[in-house]
Amino acid sequence: MELEKLLNKQPILLYDGDCGFCNKSIQFFLSREKNNQMHFAALQSETGKQLKHYFEINDKVDSMILIKDYSAFIKSCAALRLTLFMRGLWPVLIIFVIIPPFIRNIVYDFIARRRKRLLKSNEICLIPTSENRQRFLDTIL
Numbered sequence: 001m002e003l004e005k006l007l008n009k010q011p012i013l014l015y016d017g018d019c020g021f022c023n024k025s026i027q028f029f030l031s032r033e034k035n036n037q038m039h040f041a042a043l044q045s046e047t048g049k050q051l052k053h054y055f056e057i058n059d060k061v062d063s064m065i066l067i068k069d070y071s072a073f074i075k076s077c078a079a080l081r082l083t084l085f086m087r088g089l090w091p092v093l094i095i096f097v098i099i100p101p102f103i104r105n106i107v108y109d110f111i112a113r114r115r116k117r118l119l120k121s122n123e124i125c126l127i128p129t130s131e132n133r134q135r136f137l138d139t140i141l
Contacts, residue, residue, distance in 0.1 A: 001137065003050060007070065009039045009137060013082065014051060014065040017042025021115035030132060034087045040136050047138030063112055076104035
């Protein structure tokens with residue numbers, strides 16, 4: 001997909017498509033999302049690679065990336081902003097943005113280092129429902 005069309009699909013959440021924990025997290029988000037406006041792409045997909053290149057994000061970054069309003073948010077910055085797209089009390093968590101990212105990311109990195117052990121990629125496979133399928137922008141190459 002051409003870059004301009006991709007950027008028009010914001011907000012976009014990039015996630016590790018090889019990670020069972022990440023796939024389960026996307027399912028968790030989808031079941032709590034309000035307004036169904038988020039689009040998704042795996043970091044390993046052509047779409048994910050294009051967007052990382054556009055926002056000058058190192059290829060080695062394999063954490064969650066939220067693209068919103070032509071800005072890219074990584075790690076805890078992405079996770080906290082993602083709560084604003086959820087129903088219920090989840091958006092209250094945005095208050096934690098007052099904590100400096102280098103402190104918040106300690107917790108994020110602790111979970112991230114263990115995520116592939118928490119759920120193996122072959123244990124959880126993300127299969128979008130027919131109503132959500134068009135929101136997934138690319139397949140993993």
